[in-house]
């Protein structure tokens with residue numbers, strides 16, 4: 241059947257992997273871990289002012305491989321004091337970094353990009369090791385993450401101001417774009433590299449300096465990427481990395497008057513806390529928060545395209561992506577055919593250790609993630625939903641979960657109202673376009689939405705009606721460095737990537753030059 245032929249599943253789920261072919265991914269995790277530990281990019285200390293530093297009280301936190309539970313490393317468990325020092329370093333470095341020419345900053349960024357790409361294999365392995373995603377997908381993330389550095393290296397040279405026609409003859413009016421200052425960048429575990437470069441790339445391009453706080457679950461990729469920034473010659477203090485006590489680090493960033501902006505990717509709950517905390521010093525905030533993406537399949541969709549696109553949108557990173565399809569909303573005329581073809585495709589997804597050849601579904605990040613998935617499925621079943629496929633922990637144990645399809649899902653179930661962040665595809669049924677739009681918009685979130693249809697008018701009508709920051713039409717993977725990424729409603733504020741992403745790190749200054757007629 242054509243649907244199955246189209247489903248070269250690993251290809252779909254690793255669409256960013258295009259620049260380098262990986263010959264074999266079958267080596268064992270511990271082999272990868274031991275060889276990585278010898279690599280110069282395997283760093284296990286924080287980075288402050290260009291120096292690799294322990295927590296001042298020597299406390300550490302373990303980093304685990306979610307696939308095996310093995311301890312990969314111990315990293316410093318930092319807090320207020322280290323964060324304050326990182327802020328001071330960033331503030332000192334701002335004085336010189338912001339004064340470089342755009343072309344000079346661009347060259348540093350380009351060098352950093354080149355080094356990330358030159359170290360792609362090791363970075364990909366690190367991502368798989370600490371985050372669990374299949375190696376091919378991890379290598380795709382390296383491409384994706386690096387693309388933000390490359391793009392903003394180029395964009396640095398295009399930060400233009402304006403000249404405004406004056407209202408009085410003896411005046412000239414100018415608009416300057418200037419860096420906001422020191423930026424606090426707080427990032428999640430699901431894309432340990434790309435969520436950092438999507439922030440740090442534009443920040444550095446504008447002349448800002450940064451204090452990065454990666455997730456404690458995945459600090460090693462962040463530290464390796466920072467090491468490569470040092471190797472690229474990016475001066476000490478321009479990029480600092482602290483990790484440990486998240487609320488203490490967050491509070492120190494919020495309290496500092498030197499930090500002029502917080503950029504955050506993560507859960508909506510933490511995003512709201514940061515937004516409230518930023519009010520005290522009136523900092524700028526950019527928030528990339530949780531989603532609840534609808535994926536609407538209309539009767540007139542191409543079945544193969546819809547199955548392929550939905551599979552990619554749902555099962556990327558084992559469902560742990562903020563833009564993952566969270567509700568699959570299918571029109572009644574195609575419902576049965578879609579459910580059958582989709583379940584055939586999902587049944588083929590190979591679950592396992594990310595280093596094993598052919599695996600396209602790694603483990604969930606931790607036991608809490610498994611418990612959340614279980615709770616959502618139980619809630620749905622207690623309210624009348626049916627498990628069509630999967631629905632339990634995988635026989636591999638640990639945090640592996642069976643790719644799951646749940647049918648007869650209703651809006652009031654947790655599976656439809658909250659982000660499941662796991663490999664569970666809930667299918668809902670609708671009759672009319674109007675009903676589909678209502679169901680899709682009936683949520684606090686507004687990040688990504690997907691529609692599958694062959695009707696051009698409907699494409700425009702529905703895209704315009706959806707209250708979302710991103711819309712994929714007949715496509716399940718839509719993220720790219722050249723397009724704006726971000727949400728509406730409680731999915732966030734601001735945009736990342738693209739020419740729009742640079743504005744998040746710039747202040748607009750108006751200069752009025754008077755007395756022009758004096759000779």
Ligand SMILES: NC(=O)c1ccc[n+]([C@@H]2O[C@H](COP(=O)([O-])OP(=O)(O)OC[C@H]3O[C@@H](n4cnc5c(N)ncnc54)[C@H](O)[C@@H]3O)[C@@H](O)[C@H]2O)c1
Pocket residue numbers: 426427428429430431435453454455456486487488489490491505506507508510511513527528529530531561562563659661687727731732
């Ligand atoms: N919109 C997007 O672009 C996007 C991208 C990736 C992930 N996400 C969302 O992120 C969530 C999953 O990531 P997560 O579990 O790491 O989110 P999280 O909010 O738990 O953690 C994100 C980061 O915030 C830190 N943090 C936690 N409490 C903090 C506090 N009080 N002060 C300062 N920092 C604090 C964490 O240590 C981590 O570094 C999902 O909801 C997902 O949708 C959104």
Ligand SMILES: O=CCCC(=O)O
Pocket residue numbers: 430431560561562563719725
């Ligand atoms: O999970 C969030 C980021 C995913 C993406 O950039 O496509």
